[in-house]
Amino acid sequence: MYASALSNGRLTRAEAENAPCLLDSSLLHPDPDDPDWLRPVLPSTALAQRLHPIEQEIQERRRLAVELTDVFEPFMAITTRAAPTTHAITLLEGELRINEAIERATAECRHEVLTVQPGGGRSENVLNVALKRGQSVIDRGITMRTLYQHTVRHSQGTLAYAARMTSKNVEIRTLEELIDRLMIFDRSVALLPARADRQDALEIRHPVLVEYLAKVFEQQWQLATPLVDEVPYPPSTDGITGVQRSIARLLIEGHVDEAIARRLGMNVRTCRAHIAKIAAALGSGSRAQLGYLIAQSGILEQDKPK
Known part of the structure; x- marks a missing residue:
C-alpha cells in the first residue's frame, strides 16, 4: 500500500484503515488540501526518521564502551602480570x-x-x-x-x-x-x-x-x-564373509542400514549390497525373515570367543 501511495502520489483514508501501521509509522500524512486523502512521506525521509534514534543509540553504546574500557584498563594490567590460565x-x-x-x-x-x-x-x-x-x-x-x-x-x-x-x-x-x-x-x-x-x-x-x-x-x-597384516576374520562359511557376519550381528541388534554403515565405516550402498548377499545366502524373502534366519543359522556363533 505504501508502494501504491508512492506510485500514485496519494492513498485514500478508507484504504489506509486496513493498514493503520502506515500512519503509526509516519509513512503517510494527511493531505492538507483534501482530508479524504493521505500523502506518502518520501522513502529517504522515512528512512532518516528511523535511522536517527538507532544512530543515537549506537553513539551512546560507543560512549559506554569507551567508559568501560577506561574503567577496566587498570585491571587488565594486573591480569597480564598473573600466571596464564588454561581452559580445561x-x-x-x-x-x-x-x-x-x-x-x-x-x-x-x-x-x-x-x-x-x-x-x-x-x-x-x-x-x-x-x-x-x-x-x-x-x-x-x-x-x-x-x-x-x-x-x-x-x-x-x-x-x-x-x-x-x-x-x-x-x-x-x-x-x-x-x-x-x-x-x-x-x-x-x-x-x-x-x-x-x-x-x-x-x-x-x-x-x-x-x-x-x-x-x-x-x-x-x-x-x-x-595395516600390513590380514584382518583376522574367521573363514567364510555358507557364502557369508566376516564383514557380512558383522553386518548380520548389527542387524539383529536392531540397527538400521545407515547406522550399520556408519559404525563399520562404509557407505550405505555397500552396506545394503552386503545385506542383499546375506539374504540370498540364507534364502530370506523379507527383512523381517532375515533377522530370524540370521539368529537360527548359527553364523554368528563363529565370532564368539571359545
Missing part, C-alpha cells in the same frame, strides 16, 4: 577454528600423536592436508599412531597415503568399529567432535580427561590389526 575445555565453532587448534597442537607437540579416524576412505583434499601435517610431525622425530576402520583397506587413496607415511615413527592399525574421531597430542591436549556433523569440536586440556581418552585409545589399539 574449549568449544571450537567452525572448521576454521578447529583447524587452527589442530595446527597449534601439532606445533606444540614434542613426543607423540594419537589419532582415531573412523569411516572409510577419505577424499584427496583431506589426505593431502593430513599428509602435509603428518610429514611435519615425522620430520621432528615425533611418533604417531593412527587407528582406521577395516574398510580403508579397500581405499586406494588411503593406502597410498599410508605408504607415504610409513616410517619407524608411524604405526597404522585398523579395527572393525571405532569410537568417534579423536586426536591426542603429548597426552596433554585432545580434540574430539562436539556435533554429529563435526562442524564443532572440543579442545580438552584437563589432564584427567585427556589421560582417560588416551586409555580408551590404548584399549582399541590392542584390539586392532596392523
Whole structure:
C-alpha cells in the first residue's frame, strides 16, 4: 500500500484503515488540501526518521564502551602480570577454528600423536592436508599412531597415503568399529567432535580427561590389526564373509542400514549390497525373515570367543 501511495502520489483514508501501521509509522500524512486523502512521506525521509534514534543509540553504546574500557584498563594490567590460565575445555565453532587448534597442537607437540579416524576412505583434499601435517610431525622425530576402520583397506587413496607415511615413527592399525574421531597430542591436549556433523569440536586440556581418552585409545589399539597384516576374520562359511557376519550381528541388534554403515565405516550402498548377499545366502524373502534366519543359522556363533 505504501508502494501504491508512492506510485500514485496519494492513498485514500478508507484504504489506509486496513493498514493503520502506515500512519503509526509516519509513512503517510494527511493531505492538507483534501482530508479524504493521505500523502506518502518520501522513502529517504522515512528512512532518516528511523535511522536517527538507532544512530543515537549506537553513539551512546560507543560512549559506554569507551567508559568501560577506561574503567577496566587498570585491571587488565594486573591480569597480564598473573600466571596464564588454561581452559580445561574449549568449544571450537567452525572448521576454521578447529583447524587452527589442530595446527597449534601439532606445533606444540614434542613426543607423540594419537589419532582415531573412523569411516572409510577419505577424499584427496583431506589426505593431502593430513599428509602435509603428518610429514611435519615425522620430520621432528615425533611418533604417531593412527587407528582406521577395516574398510580403508579397500581405499586406494588411503593406502597410498599410508605408504607415504610409513616410517619407524608411524604405526597404522585398523579395527572393525571405532569410537568417534579423536586426536591426542603429548597426552596433554585432545580434540574430539562436539556435533554429529563435526562442524564443532572440543579442545580438552584437563589432564584427567585427556589421560582417560588416551586409555580408551590404548584399549582399541590392542584390539586392532596392523595395516600390513590380514584382518583376522574367521573363514567364510555358507557364502557369508566376516564383514557380512558383522553386518548380520548389527542387524539383529536392531540397527538400521545407515547406522550399520556408519559404525563399520562404509557407505550405505555397500552396506545394503552386503545385506542383499546375506539374504540370498540364507534364502530370506523379507527383512523381517532375515533377522530370524540370521539368529537360527548359527553364523554368528563363529565370532564368539571359545
